[in-house]
Amino acid sequence: MGVYPPKLKSGKFNAFKTGIIHNFSHNVNLIYLDDSMSINRRTILKSSILLATPLQALTSIEVPQVQEVKSMSSNDFWHSIRTEFPMDRTMINLNNGGVSPSPRSVMQALHTGLDYANQAPARNICQQQEPGLERVRQGIASLFGVSDEEIAITRNASESLQHVQMGIPLKKGDEVLTTELDYPRMITAWEQRGRRDGIILKKIPIKVPVMDTSDIVNSFKKAITKNTKIIHVSHVSFCTGQIFPVREICLMAKEMGIECIVDGAHSFAHFPFTQSDLQCDYFGTSLHKWLYAPVGNGMLYVAKDKIPTIWPLMAANLDQDASIKKFEEIGTHPAALHNAISEALAFNDRVGLANKAERLRNLHMRWITKIKDEPGVSFMTDINDTNQWCGLMVFRFEGFDHGKIGEYLFSTHRIITTPIKYANVDGIRITPNIYISEGEIDYFADVLLSILKGRVKGLKG
Ligand SMILES: Cc1ncc(COP(=O)(O)O)c(C=O)c1O
Numbered sequence: 035m036g037v038y039p040p041k042l043k044s045g046k047f048n049a050f051k052t053g054i055i056h057n058f059s060h061n062v063n064l065i066y067l068d069d070s071m072s073i074n075r076r077t078i079l080k081s082s083i084l085l086a087t088p089l090q091a092l093t094s095i096e097v098p099q100v101q102e103v104k105s106m107s108s109n110d111f112w113h114s115i116r117t118e119f120p121m122d123r124t125m126i127n128l129n130n131g132g133v134s135p136s137p138r139s140v141m142q143a144l145h146t147g148l149d150y151a152n153q154a155p156a157r158n159i160c161q162q163q164e165p166g167l168e169r170v171r172q173g174i175a176s177l178f179g180v181s182d183e184e185i186a187i188t189r190n191a192s193e194s195l196q197h198v199q200m201g202i203p204l205k206k207g208d209e210v211l212t213t214e215l216d217y218p219r220m221i222t223a224w225e226q227r228g229r230r231d232g233i234i235l236k237k238i239p240i241k242v243p244v245m246d247t248s249d250i251v252n253s254f255k256k257a258i259t260k261n262t263k264i265i266h267v268s269h270v271s272f273c274t275g276q277i278f279p280v281r282e283i284c285l286m287a288k289e290m291g292i293e294c295i296v297d298g299a300h301s302f303a304h305f306p307f308t309q310s311d312l313q314c315d316y317f318g319t320s321l322h323k324w325l326y327a328p329v330g331n332g333m334l335y336v337a338k339d340k341i342p343t344i345w346p347l348m349a350a351n352l353d354q355d356a357s358i359k360k361f362e363e364i365g366t367h368p369a370a371l372h373n374a375i376s377e378a379l380a381f382n383d384r385v386g387l388a389n390k391a392e393r394l395r396n397l398h399m400r401w402i403t404k405i406k407d408e409p410g411v412s413f414m415t416d417i418n419d420t421n422q423w424c425g426l427m428v429f430r431f432e433g434f435d436h437g438k439i440g441e442y443l444f445s446t447h448r449i450i451t452t453p454i455k456y457a458n459v460d461g462i463r464i465t466p467n468i469y470i471s472e473g474e475i476d477y478f479a480d481v482l483l484s485i486l487k488g489r490v491k492g493l494k495g
Pocket residue numbers: 131132190191192193216217219220268270271272297299300320
């Protein structure tokens with residue numbers, strides 16, 4: 035069992051889970067909200083008006099009558115979300131996994147903050163803006179379900195994870211277990227630690243697609259020796275989109291006295307879960323992927339009792355030894371950048387993570403359904419088990435060169451995708467986002483079909 039299915043009650047629009055979107059019937063009303071919802075129907079429409087047309091909303095908010103709200107379909111909702119991302123709509127961006135664009139409200143907070151800082155930098159950044167970090171910390175801690183004394187705001191997942199990878203005490207001969215599907219930079223970090231300190235890195239091969247997630251847990255179990263000190267595992271593999279059974283891995287590791295570092299670069303704010311669902315000791319993520327914060331934001335979670343044992347990448351004072359803030363000693367930086375995370379949190383709060391996950395899966399199912407029965411088509415995750423994937427999906431066309439397909443998709447159709455050749459994976463990663471429309475997905479699927487039917491020459495491997 036992974037951390038799915040998403041908890042229905044955690045998303046503010048969790049009534050979507052009723053199957054409204056699942057059936058692609060977008061003319062159904064949004065009135066399935068039950069009494070347990072934390073916002074009411076008026077608030078939904080009111081907040082969408084505020085975000086869509088801020089000036090108008092400030093001067094006169096017309097609180098809609100119940101009848102009007104009833105007519106807001108899920109289709110309307112996702113259309114209103116779509117236009118909140120100021121995209122180049124001459125392209126279809128199906129690589130939101132690398133880094134995501136931010137909604138307009140987030141960019142506005144960033145730009146306003148940077149302008150304000152520039153008016154009197156030393157005073158405005160240090161005295162006015164930097165204290166705002168505490169609200170950001172509280173917001174992220176709350177989303178992850180932990181104490182704010184366990185959350186550091188960093189610049190990305192690489193920095194977060196390397197604080198732990200480089201700072202955890204290990205000696206020659208100690209073993210670290212990871213998988214061949216883990217992220218190359220994180221593997222490089224362990225390999226460098228190997229050259230420096232003589233630790234041993236073991237990469238477990240994972241057969242794709244995974245049909246039974248307990249196979250992954252068993253592979254870890256089998257690879258553990260008396261020297262194993264750390265398990266480092268992705269929550270979502272960047273190269274297959276597989277959601278790993280992190281909870282089971284962490285619980286198994288705990289029983290054996292092994293610590294678990296979870297690379298959550300692709301999971302945080304992508305679908306609903308908290309630290310207690312994972313049971314990890316450490317968790318590092320970027321916030322410029324699925325949370326939609328501006329580029330250059332990340333988060334590190336370290337369990338409170340472990341903080342004193344980790345050396346930060348940049349030096350901190352002795353009296354900060356037990357403080358999570360020792361991981362934030364990076365020198366002068368634009369406080370407006372991390373403060374804009376609070377706007378990204380507000381945006382996600384409005385959408386609801388369960389709804390976001392549902393939307394992403396439905397967008398995927400739309401193109402998958404059109405091509406899955408064509409000869410030579412396969413996927414790097416089990417498409418029939420939606421507990422095992424969400425926003426990332428990797429397809430493979432037997433006999434084709436996926437690099438050439440990627441080039442063709444962009445040069446001819448302005449569709450951005452991610453060809454991937456890594457470990458035992460050779461395919462194209464598709465990561466839509468909640469601003470992608472059904473029409474864009476249908477266009478993409480039709481192009482894929484034309485490739486499969488042999489109507490495009492020169493793409494074979
Ligand atoms: C699984 C995984 N870990 C870590 C990272 C590093 O993220 P960043 O470059 O934002 O530090 C990525 C980036 O895509 C990733 O996919």
